[in-house]
Amino acid sequence: MQTKTHSILESVCNVIIGYVIAVISQIIIFPFFNIHVSLSNNLLIAIWFTMISICRSYIIRRYFTRRTENECRET
Numbered sequence: 001m002q003t004k005t006h007s008i009l010e011s012v013c014n015v016i017i018g019y020v021i022a023v024i025s026q027i028i029i030f031p032f033f034n035i036h037v038s039l040s041n042n043l044l045i046a047i048w049f050t051m052i053s054i055c056r057s058y059i060i061r062r063y064f065t066r067r068t069e070n071e072c073r074e075t
Contacts, residue, residue: 002065011057019050
């Protein structure tokens with residue numbers, strides 16, 4: 001069984017890697033769409049999406065953990 005602490009740590013590690021990939025992707029992809037953003041704004045945009053991603057990942061993880069625990073109790 002995965003604890004809540006482990007769930008959030010796993011989610012944060014996953015999202016940190018995603019954050020780095022997002023910033024690099026924005027720097028490469030935005031100019032193709034004629035979107036020109038400073039590096040500091042790129043970092044801020046990625047931070048907002050990272051916070052959303054952490055919440056999303058945590059909620060999904062807890063949902064599946066609870067679902068697995070309930071299935072184990074039923075058997």
